[in-house]
Amino acid sequence: MPEQAVEALKTYDWGSEQKLVQPIEEAIVAAQGDLEKTKELETQLAAILGSDAPYGAKQYVCRRLCAIGTAASVPALAALLSDEKLSHMARYALEAMPAAEAGQALRDALPNVADSLKVGVITSLGVRGEDAAAQALAAYLNNTNGELAVAAARALGAIGSPAAKAALEDAKPTDATAIPVADAKLACAENLVAAGDKAAAMAVYKSLLTSPVQHVKLAATRGMLVCAQK
Numbered sequence: 001m002p003e004q005a006v007e008a009l010k011t012y013d014w015g016s017e018q019k020l021v022q023p024i025e026e027a028i029v030a031a032q033g034d035l036e037k038t039k040e041l042e043t044q045l046a047a048i049l050g051s052d053a054p055y056g057a058k059q060y061v062c063r064r065l066c067a068i069g070t071a072a073s074v075p076a077l078a079a080l081l082s083d084e085k086l087s088h089m090a091r092y093a094l095e096a097m098p099a100a101e102a103g104q105a106l107r108d109a110l111p112n113v114a115d116s117l118k119v120g121v122i123t124s125l126g127v128r129g130e131d132a133a134a135q136a137l138a139a140y141l142n143n144t145n146g147e148l149a150v151a152a153a154r155a156l157g158a159i160g161s162p163a164a165k166a167a168l169e170d171a172k173p174t175d176a177t178a179i180p181v182a183d184a185k186l187a188c189a190e191n192l193v194a195a196g197d198k199a200a201a202m203a204v205y206k207s208l209l210t211s212p213v214q215h216v217k218l219a220a221t222r223g224m225l226v227c228a229q230k
Helices: 003-009 022-030 035-049 055-068 071-078 087-096 100-109 115-128 131-138 146-159 162-169 178-194 198-207 214-228
Strands: none
Touching (some): 003 035, 003 055, 022 035, 035 055, 055 087, 071 087, 071 100, 087 100, 100 115, 100 131, 146 178, 162 178, 198 214
């Protein structure tokens, strides 16, 4: 990527002309299939995140790292997870990375970010299906902050692993979190069916038959019928 393009990006912000980043767009396209060139681009872009570049430039970099980012750019993105303005864009990039380091960065950030950012981090862990986060997420199921509790339930449902199932079974839902927890259990059961563990799924469905919520009971009944099929 031309040095002048990198320098131009450091001044890029909302309202800037698109031509400022056009050379970067072209460089990314040209580097497709060339690991060495892509790695060089990633390094140059990640460096912008640690600079005093404007908010718009850093948002732009996060979007591009979503496409070409690897474990190498995780530290730069992780440093933004506690930033009120940029945390969501850093998460957006980390969610898309197959690198295990991306999930680790989100797990490490969870206890340290402000409560206003925790829901987002929890959601990203669910999107990534971070089974290793199940125990940490379980701790939020009974949180007095309803938003955190609901987010944790939904994330565990998205993870859908045996560890997530166990966490949800141990939850003590309030009136506000009862339905999200039940829905998360249904999601877990569906994942277990897909994984071929019909016995575990059946146990979840049976536990939901006494739910006072009609859609939960119906879904549990249908799930049991699926599990009973050979």
